[in-house]
Amino acid sequence: MAEIVTTAVIEAPPRRFAKTLRALLAQPKVVWGGGFILFLIALALLAPFIAPHDPLAQDLMSGTLPPIGFAEHDVHFILGTDDLGRDVLSRLIYGTRVALTVAFVAAILAAVFGTLLGLLAGYYGGVTDTIVSRLIEIWMAFPPVLLSILVVAIMGSGVTSVIAAIAIIDWTRFARVVRAETMAQAQADYVTAARTLGFSRLAILFREILPNVAPVLLALLTLEMGIAVIVEAILSFVGLSVSSDTPTWGGMIAQGRQIIYQAWWVFAAPLAALFATVLAFNQLGDGLRRALDPVMQR
Amino acid sequence: MRNNLIDARGVVVAYGAPRAAFGKRLPPKPVLHGVDLTIGRGETVGIVGESGSGKTTLGRALLGLVQPTSGSIHFDGQEITGLLEAAMRPLRRRMQMIFQDPMSSLNPRRAIRHILIDPLLLHGLARSRTEAETRVRGVLDRVGLPLAALDRYPHELSGGQRQRVGIARAVVLEPDFVLADEIVSGLDVSTQAQVLQLLGQLKREMNLSMAFISHDLSVVRAVCDRVYVLSGGRVVEEGACERVFSAPQDPYTRTLIDAIPLPVIDPAWLERRSQG
Amino acid sequence: MSAPLLSISHLVAVSRRDGKPLLRDVSLDIARGEVHGLVGESGAGKSTIAKAILGILPHGISISGGSIALEGEDLLTFDAATLRARLGPAVSLIPQDPLTALNPGRRIEAQLTDGLRLWKGMTAKQARERALQLLEEVQMREPARVMRAYPHELSGGMRQRVLIAAAFALEPKLVIADEPTTALDVTVQKQILRLIRTMQERHGTGVVFVTHDLGVVAQICDRATLLYMGKVMEQGSVRDLLDRPRHAYTKALMEACPRYDQPGRGLAPVPEAVFAACRAEIAAFDRAEAGHA
DSSP, X not given: OOOOTTTOOOOOOXXXXXXXXXXXXXXXXXXXXXXXXXXXXXXXXXXXXXXXXXXXXXXXGGTTOOOTTSTXXXXXXXXXXXXXXXXXXXXXXXXXXXXXXXXXXXXXXXXXXXXXXXXXXXXHOHHHHHHHHHHHHHHHHSOHHHHHHHHHHHHOSSHHHHHHHHHHHHHHHHHHXXXXXXXXXXXXXXXXXXXXXXXXXXXXXXXXXXXXXXXXXXXHHHHHHHHHHHHHHHHHHTXXXXXXXXXXXXXXXXXXXXXXXXXXXXXXXXXXXXXXXXXXXXXXXXXXXXXXXXXXXX | OTTEEEEEEEEEEEEOOSOOGGGOOOOOEEEEEEEEEEEETTOEEEEEOOTTSSHHHHHHHHTTSSOOSEEEEEETTEEOTTOOHHHHHHHHTTEEEEOSOHHXXXXXXXXXXXXHHHHHHHTTSOSSHHHHHHHHHHHHHHHTOOGGGGGOOGGGSXXXXXXXXXXXXXXXXXXXXXXXXXXXXXXXXXXXXXXXXXXXXXXXXXXXXXXXXXXXXXXXXXXXXXXXXXXXXEEEEEEEHHHHHHSOOSHHHHHHHHTSOOSSOOTTTTTOOOOO | OOOOSEEEEEEEEEETTTOXXXXXXXXXXXXXXXXXXXXXXXXXXXXXXHHHXXXXXXXXXXXXXXXXXXXXXXXXXXXXXXXXXHHHHHEEEEOSOHHHHSOTTSOHHHHHHHHHHHHSOOOHHHHHHHHXXXXXXXXXXXXXXXXXXXXGGSOHHHHHHHHHHHHHHTOOSEEEEESTTTTSOHHHHHHHHHHHHHHHHHHTOEEEEEESOHHHXXXXXXXXXXXXXXXXXEEEEHHHHHHSOOSHHHHHHHHHSOBTTBTTTTSSOOOHHHHHHHHHHHHHHHHHHHHHO
16 A cells, blocks of 8 residues: 555554453463463462361371262362372372472573573574584483483482473573574664664673564473473482472372372372373463464564 | 765675685685775765675675675774774764665564664763653654654554654664665655655755665666666776766666666667667 | 457455455456556555456455456356366466475476476476477576576576466466566566567467556556556556556656656655545545445
């Protein structure tokens, strides 16, 4: 259409935050995935108030009771008990704490470290890129399981070492994606324009390029959270995570595996929780990516 | 020559030096083979050529965005070839650029307000955000954009409005020299005329020197005082527009001019083959 | 005077999403062997018309009225299969971007012989020989080598020649050239324009030439239709259009075109009054249409 400045309309100011929120909420994946995660966060924070029982309290008289709806259940134990009489539901709820702590902290640590290296490699290129790329390749050649066992063996078991292990292994995921996206953005004219205006290279990297890398980063972050939850479960399954007292989903799965014929629910409940959580993170990430891209492409 | 704002001599730019497996040095591919160019104060110089002529590279070299392999470029008497970024920074304020595609030359995640205010603050031309905002409003008015544009993001504006933002950004620092790199290619005739008219106004108001890169000779004829014709990284002809277009000396220039279809019935045009 | 090759009558197209009219009562006739220019700025509707003729309108655009008659048969009444059968050998396209129009993964030979084998029933050998002839006809140097090449090994001008060869391969009655020289250097553009004219004259093909460049229209078209916002503003022989423009829009557009032989031009934008008049004309038309509906 012929461009006519005097009559070309610039639309009325949208409330940008409200608009972004609406775009996000329009994605069902964001609503369901994000909603579930928020629900889990609430559970984790309010665990002491919500959990019907003390997760550590053993009651050998009430051992291996099935969940409600099955024969010989006890209404006090909605999801039944394990062989030591501990309430499955309460342990599940408290297990959310470990799962989410690991998910958020580990993912963010991996993201920060990986993004930093990815940005530098992608923008400065040359020697920096060669070093970072080689580092990534070598790092990814290590079998991740062995590496995490090594880290936990050195640091001792516990949430901190689990978080460290995940961050140390998975930063490469972020570095590769961010490096590629940075290289693509660095070709754009707006970067050249910033150079022409006299901005320093570092300023350009963080003020111009990083905001454009953010959408990809965000989606990857939620994906990483799902992965972190699973890795934590694996580590606690093999007994390398927190002490066996603190309830973790992985630990519950390990215990449940041993008594699976007597009390299958001890195995099934945390598995279901794990599945639902990872699914929620993946959906959230997928929805975020979709919601954030069209804003730019419109 | 002290009188010229820009003085480029023997500029050679070659890409692709040592980057081969096992240390084998590939010969660098030269894009510019020793180009001489001058731009006087207040002058508008056209740089024309077809694809692969090196005109874009020449423009970037003039702005110090590409380092020549040999040769020198002087800006207002000061040599800019080989200057480090820190030393370049104060000079950057005085030489700006307008890009061909405003969609990719404006950061999609920054509001127009920030795009225009940040350079002012960087170079200390405004001491506070308020002062910067006032100056930016003035510039918006000059380029014919409404104040409402300040709160928008680039994708919320039309193509013509984005191009005006690009022009606004180039002049907000009140530079001495502006490089216009194919800024009207791909625009409709009516939009093109508006942009050229705006450019002419700003040029006169601010006494700008300009380099106008284009493959479209008719546009160059309309806006430029002098013109350089590039082919294969070399200047094949140079001179006042009036002279070059009415009496081109170089065969390539003649071919180039002859290839332009004019909106007049000329039955011989299609068959006429220029030697060159 | 024989019947027109292509006859578009009162064509109306609207956007499916918001009902906005994209083509407003467009009518034009193209005689056999005529080169007809579809001129206008971006958004004027020229590509829409070209796509409508070829039956490749995007899903978001629907034709709500009018007819497109090729040798008397209304293309809009055909189902997909019949349309393909009719159009395949009779109408071809020279697209805008030679780079994306060729399949990067197949050799030129394959892309040239596809149509010949499909529509003319040639064997591979026959098709290959014909393709070689065509490449010679479009003045391609070393046609045998080009046949074996992949698209990325050729220059832009060479690729466009291949596409022109492909367009004329089936001896179509009508060729639609959709801004075929926009992506090319100006010296190459002249060669391609010359080639299209030569091929067109030799084969007696009608050409619909979509362009925004009035200079190109002047040099290669016999007649032209000038569009604005989907409505025909002026139509007629190119000589009349250039020497004796009647509509204010036509005149203003020509004034706004820079010309290297007239330095003063190109700096005065089309006056707002002209656009306002055009828009008023279109608004009146829309009202009249609504009144009839």
